[in-house]
Amino acid sequence: MQQLLPLKKKWVGTGVKRRESKRLVRGEGAYGDDIKVSNLHYIGIVRSPHAHARILNVDTSAAEKMPEEVAVFTAKDLKKDMKPGGHMLPYPAPDAKEWLPGTRLLWRYPLAGAKTHYVGEAVAIVVCKDMYSIEDAIEAVGVEYEVLPAVVDAEQAMKPGSPLLYEELGDNISYTFRYPEEGEDDELKAAFKSADKVVRGRFKQHRHTGTPMETRNVTANYDTHNETLTVWEGTQNPNFLRMQLTKVLGIPEAKIRIIVPNTGGGFGIRCFGYDESFLIPYVAYKIRKPVRWTENRMEHFLATGHAREQIHDYEAAVKKDGTIIGLRDRIIVDGGAVNVYWASWRSTAFNLPGPYKIQNLSVDLYGVFTNKTPYWSYRAFGKLDADVAMERIIDHVARELTLSPIQVRVRNFVKKHEFPYETATGAVLDSGDYDVAVERALKLIDYDKFREEQTELRKGGRYVGFGLVMCFEPTGAGGIVGVRPGYEPVRFSMTPTGDIIIETGSCSQGQAHETTLAQVVADELSVDPDRVVVLENDTMYHPYGFGAYSSRFSINTVPAAVVAARKAKEKIFQIAGFKLGLEPLDLTVEDGVVFSKKNPERRITLSEVARVAYLGADEFPPGIEPGLEVLAYFKGPTIGKKGKRKGTLNIFSTYPYAVHAAIVEVHVDTGKIDIRKYAAFHDCGTVINPKVIETEHMGSIAQGLGGALYEELVYDKDGQLLTTTFMDYHIPTFLEMPNVLFDHTETPSPFTPLGTKGGSETGTVGPPIVIAQAVEDALSQFNIVITETPLTMDRIWAKIKGAGTKPH
């Protein structure tokens, strides 16, 4: 694909202020719970206090007697009115088996019926006239449970004799993915035979999640006059929700409208439909009154998706020089009680080789049912889990071969001249220069100076260490049949008075879509960005797109806007040419004026062209339609491309990356880790707004830091979640976030018109792996190996104590 940069790159690459911020700093952003609706009724949810139980009876009589109570619903009501669903599909789909290979199919209702499978699962709904009465009504609903033994460990859940969540399945396997499909190939077996060494190990990642500052809320109203159901939800996929609601509730899709209000953070956690996404619209439809449900923070910890809990059992066949010639990974995912988000796990298998040339690979992945909150899609969903494992495997290999971790990475990297590169899993890596990123990161953190310092500090009894890792993040998810189309639409319109309107099928939870799209279109048409209005978030009016996740905005929506703007520009030049009596090829546009390249005094403003397009009946070229509205699409050209090996295909468009480096100090008497220096060197292709990208990266790194050191979702053996407030679940505060040395290169993707790759998912990957490596370096005298996250003080302290050797 030709790299066609716009005429004059004035706005793309500039750190303009976000226009969204203007209303947000004034407290004028209308988030879901802020939207004023008259006659609003409030919904409360009765939730299961047990991890695993039969539901014997739900007694709503006391609740129904309360004066403030308006309605109560249980699973019995749902079964009468609703179709069952599941698995992210507009369901139930007759070809679900084909669309969901490897998934154990479970069609369910959004209220627990015969059984409950996790603490926090929705069991009944109460509706009241005022907000605070909900608490009273919830208490008044009496549920009789027969408590069953819970299983909270994935490996235990896989053993025969384990409590079964879904007896009809006969076991607790929720999803399987195997690569290669037909079993290991001879090349892999040969690699293990010819290896100089086989490195075996296990790495465990723990359960944590995104916790955006705004909890979930859903508002719904069924308007009987135009028979339209309107739902306000901060979902990342409004049209998917619409498709699912039509199947489940039976209301025509054309009569369902999803509005995405200002949303307080998504991070993947707001993707797809939760039970409440169906329950609240259902209630609105049934009682014909506007209703709202607002999650409190404890509910959020229990009922909004968790992530990252995986075990990787690996063996790597290696050569003495550090080349990894074969890799096997058996992955166990603790998937929680419902297997909605299998796509995360598929992505783990897909991303395993990362930026490394490991063509002999086998992956054996099991998603497992446990009596815990369902596993969802948290930033860098599934792919981060693979990154973390791969980077730890590399560090293990380095240790076994007494090579430096940097050496082994560089030895196995895909090289600059080898792009586009197809990995063993079918990933088509678009472009990059990983070696340069490593060099630049080392410079950024002043590596040479550190090694001198380390020797001195060690003499003084201080344990300082260095780490450097690769953060590899495929972006632009698509190509999974039936579920994730790899494209986005944009509608470009110029109004008769010359304003530009850009409409997308995306939505923002803080990613500055309005600002960055205006910059892109401003460059395409050579106008001021203030002239470009960006509209999204309303399925009734905007083109049919698939929402924001996996950094798809930069990879699909921005390119679609470029395509639309260029098509519009063609038409503008045709109309302008006709008016001026010139050939369109002779024309160019600058600062809102179209003029002749040969004779610049022959000119016409864009606004005048717009007037002609809509209102100038006889000033119009023949054969051209009136108006200036263009609907365009962009699909990543490599999305869905079948790989060399059977069953493989490319499911991400572009492949940004980052190299993180860190210098840490470990206090051996407490296990505390101090970050002395942190450097992030990234490449996400062409950057539209460097200020936005930098802020996003810092937020991403903060989340990674939380996952590395502080955040942990802890269950007891009965499946009770012990961490349900910010007092127990520690997200980083002002005091934990270090200053970050930050720099980047821009290696454009050949697969998007501006070379954009999207995103700041790489930041989240870095901290757990770079800190683990740095801690191992700091404590090298103790021979400490980090085999699990998080790296909490007590765990590090225990490792030091357990090492048995005295420091010298």
Place this chain on the structure above:
Amino acid sequence: MKVRVNGEEVEAEVEPRLLLAHFIREKAGLTGTHVGCVSGKCGCCTVIVDGEPVKSCMMFSVQANGSDVLTIEGLGKDGTMHPIQEAFWESDALECGFCTPGMIMAAYALLNKNPTPTEQEIRRGMVGNLCRCTGYLNIIKAVQSASEKIRGVK
């Protein structure tokens, strides 16, 4: 009960258990103050009550009877922006904006007490406000910039 919110009197009959945060949002109709956790940890609900920063989800509205409450809507008059709001905007100190009103009110309180805070003093002074989007570094820059703007230094 009666409260002066941003200089205007708001009178309402309330349940004893009504939180100040909900009074501000529902009775005074000012939805700029957000509720993020209802347990006093995240700071999204920070407002100024009688000159002191308060997490309004940790106070019953009746406890504010007769008091002066300043919310985000009370900063910047007649369409102008308070220097702290300008500084947040210019320093790109927000993304989703949900924690932002609470952050700005906390910064307001901090700068009132300490007009020239160091980086460490800002980190400590604002530790009661959580953000999940920005990683805090730009917020620190924004508070430093706001300090300069307020003092007329630049």
